[in-house]
Structure formats: structure tokens, C-alpha cells
Amino acid sequence: MEMLVRSSAEPSPHAEWWKGATIYQIYPRSYADSNGDGIGDLPGITANLEHIAELGVDAIWISPFYKSPMADFGYDVSDFCDVDPIFGTLDDFDALMARAHALGLKVIIDQVYSHASDQHEWFQASRLSRDNDKADWFVWADAKPDGSPPTNWQSVFGGPAWTWDARRGQYYLHNFLPQQPDLNVHNPAVQDAILATQKFWLDRGVDGIRLDAVNFMMHDLNMRDNPPVRDASTKKTRPFDFQHHFYNQSHPAIIDFLERMRQQADTYSNRFLVAEVGGERGQEEMKQYTAPPGRLHSAYGFLYLYADALNVDLIRQATKLWPEDDQTGWPSWTFSNHDAPRAISRWASEDHQRAFARLSLLLLNSLRGNVFIYQGEELGLPQAHVPFDRLQDPEAITNWPETLGRDGARTPMPWQHDQQHAGFTSGDPWLPVDDRHLDLAVDLQNADETSTLAVARRILALRRENRTLREGGMRFFGETNENLAIFQRGTGNDALLCAFNLSDETVEWQLPAGWTTIESVNLRGAATDTLPAYAGLIAARS
Known part of the structure; x- marks a missing residue:
């Protein structure tokens, strides 16, 4: 189905441009x-x-x-x-x-x-001492009595989320890489x-x-x-x-x-x-x-x-x-x-x-x-x-x-x-x-x-260009097929019916009376009572 594409310089007509963007x-x-x-x-x-x-x-x-x-x-x-x-x-x-x-x-x-970064000037200052004006800008903590890290926290990228810094004589926290010390946003x-x-x-x-x-x-x-x-x-x-x-x-x-x-x-x-x-x-x-x-x-x-x-x-x-x-x-x-x-x-x-x-x-x-x-x-x-x-x-x-x-x-x-x-x-x-x-x-x-x-x-x-798709509500219909998603966007005359076959096999489904398809994918040549593999459509009220 062919639709006109907006001019690239055409501004969004919506006051809250971000909502539904x-x-x-x-x-x-x-x-x-x-x-x-x-x-x-x-x-x-x-x-x-x-x-x-x-x-x-x-x-x-x-x-x-x-x-x-x-x-x-x-x-x-x-x-x-x-x-x-x-x-x-x-x-x-x-x-x-x-x-x-x-x-x-x-x-x-x-x-x-x-x-x-551990190369940021804030961290370079913070690691110099425990009493400078950036000392508490990152998360520092003393070692446990046995020298191990302050907590058992683990890094997203593997290994402890703490690295020892000899200059401060403390560990600093990094939830990601050691080169990414955590800011102390409590400060x-x-x-x-x-x-x-x-x-x-x-x-x-x-x-x-x-x-x-x-x-x-x-x-x-x-x-x-x-x-x-x-x-x-x-x-x-x-x-x-x-x-x-x-x-x-x-x-x-x-x-x-x-x-x-x-x-x-x-x-x-x-x-x-x-x-x-x-x-x-x-x-x-x-x-x-x-x-x-x-x-x-x-x-x-x-x-x-x-x-x-x-x-x-x-x-x-x-x-x-x-x-x-x-x-x-x-x-x-x-x-x-x-x-x-x-x-x-x-x-x-x-x-x-x-x-x-x-x-x-x-x-x-x-x-x-x-x-x-x-x-x-x-x-x-x-x-x-x-x-x-x-x-x-x-x-x-x-x-x-x-x-x-x-x-x-x-x-x-x-x-x-x-x-x-x-x-x-x-x-x-x-x-x-x-x-x-x-x-x-x-x-x-x-x-x-x-x-x-x-x-x-x-x-x-x-x-x-369709406010219902951008901002309208969404409610599901009671389909039982785990691969068939049927839901409605919006209400009344502006409502849109959306149907998607999420599987690689054809499923039986027919567009209800009173609706007309306005957009579809992978549907060409399909029987009117089926949705082919990975087919989807959006329909508006006739």
C-alpha cells in the first residue's frame, strides 16, 4: 500500500512532540x-x-x-x-x-x-587524597580487615565492582569497567x-x-x-x-x-x-x-x-x-x-x-x-x-x-x-x-x-500523521493463539485494529466486518481468512 511520505522539513504537528514520537x-x-x-x-x-x-x-x-x-x-x-x-x-x-x-x-x-572515566579531572583529583574538594565525588570505601573489597558487589563486565587505589589506600566502586568509577551522586x-x-x-x-x-x-x-x-x-x-x-x-x-x-x-x-x-x-x-x-x-x-x-x-x-x-x-x-x-x-x-x-x-x-x-x-x-x-x-x-x-x-x-x-x-x-x-x-x-x-x-x-497510533490507548482482543497478536489502538471512529502473525506458519484469521486495511506487510496474495507467516496489518473503520 502506497502512502505519501512527509516533506523532510515539515515540522511535527503535535504540541508535545515527544509523546508517541x-x-x-x-x-x-x-x-x-x-x-x-x-x-x-x-x-x-x-x-x-x-x-x-x-x-x-x-x-x-x-x-x-x-x-x-x-x-x-x-x-x-x-x-x-x-x-x-x-x-x-x-x-x-x-x-x-x-x-x-x-x-x-x-x-x-x-x-x-x-x-x-578514570581519566576525568574529577576522578584524578578525587584519588589524590581523602580531604581535597573532590575527595567525596566518587564512591570510596575502606577494605575489610582481611584486605578484601568492602562488599560482594559484582561488576556488569565481570569480576568485583571494586578496585584498589594505592594512593588513597581505599577501594573505589565501578559497576562497569574499572576505568569507569562511579560518581557519588548522593553528594x-x-x-x-x-x-x-x-x-x-x-x-x-x-x-x-x-x-x-x-x-x-x-x-x-x-x-x-x-x-x-x-x-x-x-x-x-x-x-x-x-x-x-x-x-x-x-x-x-x-x-x-x-x-x-x-x-x-x-x-x-x-x-x-x-x-x-x-x-x-x-x-x-x-x-x-x-x-x-x-x-x-x-x-x-x-x-x-x-x-x-x-x-x-x-x-x-x-x-x-x-x-x-x-x-x-x-x-x-x-x-x-x-x-x-x-x-x-x-x-x-x-x-x-x-x-x-x-x-x-x-x-x-x-x-x-x-x-x-x-x-x-x-x-x-x-x-x-x-x-x-x-x-x-x-x-x-x-x-x-x-x-x-x-x-x-x-x-x-x-x-x-x-x-x-x-x-x-x-x-x-x-x-x-x-x-x-x-x-x-x-x-x-x-x-x-x-x-x-x-x-x-x-x-x-x-x-x-496518525494521532491514534502516536497517543491512543491499547487493548487486546481475546485471541487464544499464542502467535496471533490482535489489539486495538484508540476508540470510536478513530480506532485502529492491529493484527500480527508472529510465527513462521500461516494462521487462520479474518478481518472483522466494518474494518478496512490501511497498511500491511507480507500479506500480498493471501487468502482473506488467513494471515501468512510474519504477516501483519493495521485496519481502520470502514
């Missing part, structure tokens, strides 16, 4: 390289923003591009208010933002306030410094901020040990998985600080704050951090992101978690990002990935909440294969081969099928291009009206 995540190392050093950069993004604008999304979210030693590829920040030279300069960022705004795109940046001076950082970027004109690892921002001041996970069925691939994380994260006082952040954001016009919240209590904390009034606008969760399978129960669970009432905030959903294997490789066999890529785009854009689309998702890219000797991700290297790691979702964007490194760079790319991605390159799909990219543009145009 579609947001495109850019991983800058892998989007486009402008200078041939093999690493994507800000000028590369600016030169290729038309591709995103033509999709019909509302905003871009750019993963960290700040000064960093790159131990965790930018999530170890050594200067929160400057650009790392490998990505460009502040002037390059300003040019990117001006171009995005000219194309009708809002700009969201990624800020990391739970930890910093009012640290909170003020974070708010100053937030103000720096809001003053510069950004439209929103994604807050990384929000529930890691504060620790238990009593330094209690985490209890073990006794459920034998829980998959454990790293020491972190053996504990319930009650005390190294998720402190109740986080909420008070988030309210301070929201108060500052509200002094600007129509800004957007969204939290990344993961972990075993992530769903509960997402709701706490976004509860109206006065907290964050939305939260970005992991319900779909790490799910092994896509089924009706998962979608029902998401719907129940976010009821339409005055006490519950507004969710954000994503199927893929830079930290998780790509959804089509997790949820579909290789033979069905093209069909599933289209189904997942239609389903994601049919959900109630904000939608985050990860670069390459509009092309139907599968998880790339990265040989062990080319791995860059410290988590992947540590846990290989038990986990797929993150590198396979971070490989370069394929722009041109017949160019070296798919047109991403003229140099040696920091991660290799998977040969399977060449046939899915942007240039080939731009020339094909039946491509996944063309389908993505169509779907996104529909969501952008």
Missing part, C-alpha cells in the same frame, strides 16, 4: 566516517541526515561523542561538555544540530551521569555539577537527553552485601548474574534527583528527558522514575530488548505494565540497540529474516509509547558476524563465546553495496562490514520500491 538511534562510531580514519564522526552524521529525515522519524538520539579514552567506546566520559577529537568538535556538533533542525528533526543526546556538589552539565547542553539547543544507566546513580550508604540468586533456572554467564542487585544500585533517593533534573529541563521549552532503566527491577523502576507529575517524561526499558522470543504474552505484559491512568507515566520501546543483538537475529531464522524485519517494524510502530529505531533496523540488518580477532567490545571478549556480545550490532552502516567497506569509510573500519549486509545497502534499497527501507518509510509516515 519515533526516535532514530545513531551509534556515531558506525554511522558514517568523513575523514577516512575508520571511525564514524559528527560530520559523517551531518552529511547523511537526509536518509533519516526521509524515513519520517521525529528525532535522532546520538550515542556518546564526548571526550573519552574509549575503554567502553564513549560511555567512559573524561569531559561531559566537549567532543572527542575522533568525532569532531563542538562546532561540528552545532552544525549537525542546525542541519537536523532544518530537516525537521529534534536532537537527543546521551548523557552518562552514573559514572565517569550535593556532584548533583550540582551534573545539573550544570545538563544546562550546558540544553543551553546549546538540544531537544532532549537520554540518561544512561539511571538506576546505577546511587548506592547503599550502609554498604550491605547483595544476596545471591538461588533460582537454578536463571541463566548465569558472568559473576554479575549470581546476585540480586539490591544495594549497588536502585537507591530510593535517585527519584529526588530526577525531579531536580526535570525541574531544570522544564525551564526550557518542550524538552524531553528519557531514562535507560535495566535490571531485574527495571519495569518497576521505569514506572517510579516517570510517575507524574514532575519526574522524567519517559523511560527506555529492556523488556523486548533482551527477550529470547517475541510472542503475544510479551506484548500483553508490556501493555499491562503501562496502564492508561493518572498515576502511570509514558513508556518507550525498542527492539534493538547498540547493547543487544539485533532483533531479527534473536527472533527469526535466517530464512525468514526479510519478512520478519518488516513485521517487526510494523509491530513496533503500532505500540503505545515512544518508538526507538536503531540504525540499520530500517534496512533489515541481521546481527553481523565479527571474528574473535576483530572483537572490540570488552564484554564480548570477556564472555566469548557464551554471549553474542555487542560488536555484531555495532558494525558499520552499509551505504553503497559496490564500494569498499560498503561506503562507510575510505580507511580500515574499526569493525568489519558483514558481507551479508552488502545486499541490504541503502543505495540498493533506495532504488527498490518493494524494499524493507521503502516499507519502513511507509510505516513511519502512517504513525507520524
Whole structure:
């Protein structure tokens, strides 16, 4: 079904632009390289923003591009208010933002306030002594009498979450890499410094901020040990998985600080704050951090992101978690990002990935909440294969081969099928291009009206212009087939009926009388009383 795609410069007609918005995540190392050093950069993004604008999304979210030693590829920040030279300069960022705004795109940046780099001047000062003005800006604690770490807390990336520092004669906390010491956000001076950082970027004109690892921002001041996970069925691939994380994260006082952040954001016009919240209590904390009034606008969760399978129960669970009432905030959903294997490789066999890529785009854009689309998702890219000797991700290297790691979702964007490194760079790319991605390159799909990219543009145009899809309610119908998701968005004459076959087999189902299909995928030539494998549709009242 053909639909008109908006002009790239057409502004969003919605007063609260962020509510129900579609947001495109850019991983800058892998989007486009402008200078041939093999690493994507800000000028590369600016030169290729038309591709995103033509999709019909509302905003871009750019993963960290700040000064960093790159131990965790930018999530170890050594200067929160400057650009790392490998990505460009502040002037390059300003040019990117001006171009995005000219194309009708809002700009969201990624800020990391739970930890910093061990090369940050704050940490370099903090480790000098126990009595300087930055001494309490990070989480320090004495060793136990036997010299062991203060608690049993484990790092996400493996091993104890504490590292000994001989100069201070104490351990410092790092929930991630040792090169990522945790900020002591209990300290009012640290909170003020974070708010100053937030103000720096809001003053510069950004439209929103994604807050990384929000529930890691504060620790238990009593330094209690985490209890073990006794459920034998829980998959454990790293020491972190053996504990319930009650005390190294998720402190109740986080909420008070988030309210301070929201108060500052509200002094600007129509800004957007969204939290990344993961972990075993992530769903509960997402709701706490976004509860109206006065907290964050939305939260970005992991319900779909790490799910092994896509089924009706998962979608029902998401719907129940976010009821339409005055006490519950507004969710954000994503199927893929830079930290998780790509959804089509997790949820579909290789033979069905093209069909599933289209189904997942239609389903994601049919959900109630904000939608985050990860670069390459509009092309139907599968998880790339990265040989062990080319791995860059410290988590992947540590846990290989038990986990797929993150590198396979971070490989370069394929722009041109017949160019070296798919047109991403003229140099040696920091991660290799998977040969399977060449046939899915942007240039080939731009020339094909039946491509996944063309389908993505169509779907996104529909969501952008349809208030029911953006903001309407969502309720399930009583289907019993575990692979058949049938739900309604909105009510009355504006209601939309959404139907999805989540399996690789045809299922019996017929569109009820009084409804007309306005968008569909993988349905061409199907009988009127069936939904083929990975088929989906949206229907409006006739």
C-alpha cells in the first residue's frame, strides 16, 4: 500500500512532540566516517541526515561523542561538555544540530551521569587524597580487615565492582569497567555539577537527553552485601548474574534527583528527558522514575530488548505494565540497540529474516509509547558476524563465546553495496562490514520500491500523521493463539485494529466486518481468512 511520505522539513504537528514520537538511534562510531580514519564522526552524521529525515522519524538520539579514552567506546566520559577529537568538535556538533533542525528533526543526546572515566579531572583529583574538594565525588570505601573489597558487589563486565587505589589506600566502586568509577551522586556538589552539565547542553539547543544507566546513580550508604540468586533456572554467564542487585544500585533517593533534573529541563521549552532503566527491577523502576507529575517524561526499558522470543504474552505484559491512568507515566520501546543483538537475529531464522524485519517494524510502530529505531533496523540488518580477532567490545571478549556480545550490532552502516567497506569509510573500519549486509545497502534499497527501507518509510509516515497510533490507548482482543497478536489502538471512529502473525506458519484469521486495511506487510496474495507467516496489518473503520 502506497502512502505519501512527509516533506523532510515539515515540522511535527503535535504540541508535545515527544509523546508517541519515533526516535532514530545513531551509534556515531558506525554511522558514517568523513575523514577516512575508520571511525564514524559528527560530520559523517551531518552529511547523511537526509536518509533519516526521509524515513519520517521525529528525532535522532546520538550515542556518546564526548571526550573519552574509549575503554567502553564513549560511555567512559573524561569531559561531559566537549567532543572527542575522533568525532569532531563542538562546532561540528552545532552544525549537525542546525542541519537536523532544518530537516525537521529534534536532537537527543546521551548523557552518562552514573559514572565517569578514570581519566576525568574529577576522578584524578578525587584519588589524590581523602580531604581535597573532590575527595567525596566518587564512591570510596575502606577494605575489610582481611584486605578484601568492602562488599560482594559484582561488576556488569565481570569480576568485583571494586578496585584498589594505592594512593588513597581505599577501594573505589565501578559497576562497569574499572576505568569507569562511579560518581557519588548522593553528594550535593556532584548533583550540582551534573545539573550544570545538563544546562550546558540544553543551553546549546538540544531537544532532549537520554540518561544512561539511571538506576546505577546511587548506592547503599550502609554498604550491605547483595544476596545471591538461588533460582537454578536463571541463566548465569558472568559473576554479575549470581546476585540480586539490591544495594549497588536502585537507591530510593535517585527519584529526588530526577525531579531536580526535570525541574531544570522544564525551564526550557518542550524538552524531553528519557531514562535507560535495566535490571531485574527495571519495569518497576521505569514506572517510579516517570510517575507524574514532575519526574522524567519517559523511560527506555529492556523488556523486548533482551527477550529470547517475541510472542503475544510479551506484548500483553508490556501493555499491562503501562496502564492508561493518572498515576502511570509514558513508556518507550525498542527492539534493538547498540547493547543487544539485533532483533531479527534473536527472533527469526535466517530464512525468514526479510519478512520478519518488516513485521517487526510494523509491530513496533503500532505500540503505545515512544518508538526507538536503531540504525540499520530500517534496512533489515541481521546481527553481523565479527571474528574473535576483530572483537572490540570488552564484554564480548570477556564472555566469548557464551554471549553474542555487542560488536555484531555495532558494525558499520552499509551505504553503497559496490564500494569498499560498503561506503562507510575510505580507511580500515574499526569493525568489519558483514558481507551479508552488502545486499541490504541503502543505495540498493533506495532504488527498490518493494524494499524493507521503502516499507519502513511507509510505516513511519502512517504513525507520524496518525494521532491514534502516536497517543491512543491499547487493548487486546481475546485471541487464544499464542502467535496471533490482535489489539486495538484508540476508540470510536478513530480506532485502529492491529493484527500480527508472529510465527513462521500461516494462521487462520479474518478481518472483522466494518474494518478496512490501511497498511500491511507480507500479506500480498493471501487468502482473506488467513494471515501468512510474519504477516501483519493495521485496519481502520470502514
